[in-house]
Amino acid sequence: MTSEISIRPLAPGDRSAWRSLWRDYLAFYETDLPDEIYELTFARYTDPARNDMLGWIAWQGGDAVGLVHVIVHAHGWKVAPVTYLQDLFTTPAARGKGVARALIETVYADADVAGRGAVYWLTQTDNTAARALYDRVAIATDFMKYSRS
Amino acid sequence: MTSEISIRPLAPGDRSAWRSLWRDYLAFYETDLPDEIYELTFARYTDPARNDMLGWIAWQGGDAVGLVHVIVHAHGWKVAPVTYLQDLFTTPAARGKGVARALIETVYADADVAGRGAVYWLTQTDNTAARALYDRVAIATDFMKYSRS
Amino acid sequence: MTSEISIRPLAPGDRSAWRSLWRDYLAFYETDLPDEIYELTFARYTDPARNDMLGWIAWQGGDAVGLVHVIVHAHGWKVAPVTYLQDLFTTPAARGKGVARALIETVYADADVAGRGAVYWLTQTDNTAARALYDRVAIATDFMKYSRS
Amino acid sequence: MTSEISIRPLAPGDRSAWRSLWRDYLAFYETDLPDEIYELTFARYTDPARNDMLGWIAWQGGDAVGLVHVIVHAHGWKVAPVTYLQDLFTTPAARGKGVARALIETVYADADVAGRGAVYWLTQTDNTAARALYDRVAIATDFMKYSRS
16 A cells, blocks of 8 residues: 655755655755755755746655756757756665656646746666657757857 | 848847747747747747846848757756757858857857857757758767657 | 727837837927837837836727836835836826826736736926826825935 | 954854844844844855855954845846945944944945845935935935835
């Protein structure tokens, strides 16, 4: 018997749950970031007046089981801005239960309401586990990323 | 004998030169956009108070020979915003003369001055001509783009 | 017999009607502005993705009879941004018919929907005609403006 | 013998000094604000990537003796944004030593560097102590503020 998953916008009270999820997510990319970034990033994602940085957290019972972060930015080819899904994470224990898909669908729904329905993200080509999901909810393009350094 | 290349920020007087360059660029992607988008996009790139949409145009003698467009957006992992080089174009006649490289370096220099030196862009994996240049001025990552539709 | 007043957001097709209204408004303040500002300001107020500069125009039959411009900005004392009603104008022929009041109420309604219901504006203390209306729809404060120059 | 006044941009380490100054400033306006606003406002004024909310704090020896907060916003009559000096405070013990004037001049200098030199603020008409200073560094206009509520 499992409790239902509920997804809601990040709020100030989520600070410690969020830190833990984001740390695990960053560890997947062999990254950690200084405390100042945790503080700054959390303040940005939870500032109710910002509409360029948005986040949601998934709860199952009393456990925080996933998060998604979105960056909204202008686009030279479009009237409306676009929605860049920057971070997506589900805890190992909660995988295979549709949490990641539900988080992506939360982003899609919010993007539609806000009139910036063009959503995209980047993923490593060899991340087959993630791509198995992405191929069901989005389209793999032939665009790759170049980075100055 | 050729005249020197000069690169400067897009300005209201560049309207018709810019339209022609951007149209040719979009044609490379088998795209065209309605007139309203040309109007809106040009107004945005030439609004001196916007710092999230920036453009430069390259001139050689009396000819407009290239353009670059940049989108600046927030980043959840960084204090400073990042610089997304969205569009880069050189006219066929002006290729092989370093115009594209000079445009990228203009973006790099501007990004450094503005304190958002993390510059990136997306390109099609099979665009070998472009990638020959990109491999000299940037790093090819293993990130690919997924798009909602 | 008069036709009804309709108020709608400024759109690209309003360019010439808007220019004429705004010029007359500026003339009241013994100001005119160069053409570049007209171009830039109109482009800003009609960019559908901007949410910090908004405008509405009032039509009666085929005549443009009024306009209102709003600037949205952050506020250090509040979670939400605030709504600064910067410009309000009714053509002389249309005065006394509730156009100005309807424009203010349009701003109020939009501000409420957007969750930034704190609306304010500045007016000259001796503008008794305008103040007769303002005293009915808002509160005269004892704050005055200082300007660097 | 007194130590020199130094003014610098608000930074994360100023949190408790800032809270105390801002609380005293708000008390002058017979206002207090909930803790969430203190948190949110401090996070906004100290986010290095925001350019629409800026603050400075004045130190004398080990004492925080003043603060100034600035809101930057678009202006329909101008190419560049304008600089709204929203809050200005000096501790009672430090008055008469030029702290407030130095804070205003800091704002002027920053505004000039950023190309948005039009600085303004609002003050109560009967605040004679403040106005004695303001009349020396700025121009009293005949504009008064109306507020929706």
